[in-house]
Amino acid sequence: MLKVENLTKEFTMHIRGGVKIPSFRNISFQVQSGTMLAITGPSGIGKSSLLKCIYRTYLPTEGNIIYQTKEGEEVNLAQASDREMIQLRKSEIGYVSQFFHVLPRISAKEILMEPLLAKGVEEAEAKEQAEYLLNYVGLGKTLWEMYPSTFSGGEKQRLNIIHAIITKPRFLLLDEPTASLDKGYKGKVMELINQLKAEGTGMVGVFHDKDAIEVLSDVQFDLIAGDYVR
Amino acid sequence: MKNEKTALTLKHLVVKHGDGCELCNNDESVLERNRCPHCKTIWAARDVSLQVYQGEILGVVGESGSGKSTLMKSLYMDMEPTEGEYFLDCYEQGQKNIFELSMQQKKYVRNYLLGMVYQNPYLGLRMFFSSGANVAEKLIAAGNRNVANMMNQCNRLLSHMEVPVSRVKEPPRNFSGGMQQRVQIAKAIANHPPILFLDEVTTGLDLSVQAKVLDLVKKIQLEYGITMIVVSHDLAVIRMLADRTIVMLDGKIVEEGLTDQIMEDPQHIYTQTLVNSLL
Numbered sequence: 001m002l003k004v005e006n007l008t009k010e011f012t013m014h015i016r017g018g019v020k021i022p023s024f025r026n027i028s029f030q031v032q033s034g035t036m037l038a039i040t041g042p043s044g045i046g047k048s049s050l051l052k053c054i055y056r057t058y059l060p061t062e063g064n065i066i067y068q069t070k071e072g073e074e075v076n077l078a079q080a081s082d083r084e085m086i087q088l089r090k091s092e093i094g095y096v097s098q099f100f101h102v103l104p105r106i107s108a109k110e111i112l113m114e115p116l117l118a119k120g121v122e123e124a125e126a127k128e129q130a131e132y133l134l135n136y137v138g139l140g141k142t143l144w145e146m147y148p149s150t151f152s153g154g155e156k157q158r159l160n161i162i163h164a165i166i167t168k169p170r171f172l173l174l175d176e177p178t179a180s181l182d183k184g185y186k187g188k189v190m191e192l193i194n195q196l197k198a199e200g201t202g203m204v205g206v207f208h209d210k211d212a213i214e215v216l217s218d219v220q221f222d223l224i225a226g227d228y229v230r
Numbered sequence: 231m232k233n234e235k236t237a238l239t240l241k242h243l244v245v246k247h248g249d250g251c252e253l254c255n256n257d258e259s260v261l262e263r264n265r266c267p268h269c270k271t272i273w274a275a276r277d278v279s280l281q282v283y284q285g286e287i288l289g290v291v292g293e294s295g296s297g298k299s300t301l302m303k304s305l306y307m308d309m310e311p312t313e314g315e316y317f318l319d320c321y322e323q324g325q326k327n328i329f330e331l332s333m334q335q336k337k338y339v340r341n342y343l344l345g346m347v348y349q350n351p352y353l354g355l356r357m358f359f360s361s362g363a364n365v366a367e368k369l370i371a372a373g374n375r376n377v378a379n380m381m382n383q384c385n386r387l388l389s390h391m392e393v394p395v396s397r398v399k400e401p402p403r404n405f406s407g408g409m410q411q412r413v414q415i416a417k418a419i420a421n422h423p424p425i426l427f428l429d430e431v432t433t434g435l436d437l438s439v440q441a442k443v444l445d446l447v448k449k450i451q452l453e454y455g456i457t458m459i460v461v462s463h464d465l466a467v468i469r470m471l472a473d474r475t476i477v478m479l480d481g482k483i484v485e486e487g488l489t490d491q492i493m494e495d496p497q498h499i500y501t502q503t504l505v506n507s508l509l
Contacts (some may be wrong), residue, residue, distance in 0.1 A: 011495070012497075013502065014498070014499035014502050015499060015502045015503050015506060041254040052494070052495075056488060056491060057488070057491055057492065057494050057495065059487075059495055082474050082486070082487055082488050083234055083283060083474075085236075085488055086473050101450075103470060104441065105441060105445060110422060114305070122479045126270070144481065150342065
């Protein structure tokens, strides 16, 4: 469902006299629906940048990112219009960022319900789903009405993940989703990700820990070599 | 993309203060920033084109003097543009250039279809009239005549904006800056305009009051699905509110994109400077 072709990202720092900082070069890979491709490589090699290029938080310098939509239409995310990207983000493509920043002054439960309500889900139904997921990852009732800015790192991360998967995106980008979780919660979160994958969601992930790669990924891609590992 | 409905289209807006001369009319490269060194004409807006889609919030950032307010004033018809075309989908199916309408038609568009919240509440409010009357002014302009009805509506709107009903009869000059701003917002949305312009609405307010005003803007956007253009030099405000953002400099749009892309991977030197100036 996703085909990355000769993707290159280079940052031009005009405020530093036009210095060019290369990230990755000529990367090509494919992701099938219902599978997870894990991107591996040392820190600073451009793994997160690659995810951001696909989500279009970064503008790719060269290459194509061909995404097949629900309707079977092919869209090149590297060149799609801003409005097209907004639509796809709302309806199909999810992203779990490494660092969670949320809107201030909105409770955890409201944050979760928002993407469902935006999709037209009934309020009662949205509430039920939000509460189910909050419970599932161990965010108890006392936290539901709290502002996530007061949460611990692990709590924020769990909220971040369920926020991305609550709408069941067709395609999901994950940047270190399990990094700040202890073992028990890591298992829960991995279960959720695997469930979503079993329902057909295609995924690209960046992970630090070997366990997560082992449990979650079907294919691994080494960013230095620019090739599949297996 | 399919099924995307525009709300507002602006094409090639030019606003000149001065007559221009042979030099600057033909070649904008002679300009020093946006000023012609020969005839001293200021080019406040240079070929600004944009489209806003229904229900969307478009952010506009740029430094002082970059043309943000010129753009807003032209859109709200507080300022006569030199050139340009302006279409609203909610007016004559977007077939008529708003800039070319008669005074009366423009008045209709302003009173029924647009709302404006100025940075300076003195521009948007009558400081010596009661707050209720300020909101009612907009209702009267839109043809309401039933006093009891209007009073009800004013009270409802103002309490929705967290202005206590007990103070509705007080003039805004008695209020704090944040409260004045909330009265302005109540007035601007009194007729449920499909399009709302917000020009630096939180500038000069302290943080907790800023938060209240921003929450309110978010709330009315969710409740009424109003299309908005939000001008701010505060990037945090833009990041919180806008899906897409345009960056202006010297009267021109120098960059436009998804708000997160503008913030994290800015392409233009000015945007890079701006984003890196964040504390």
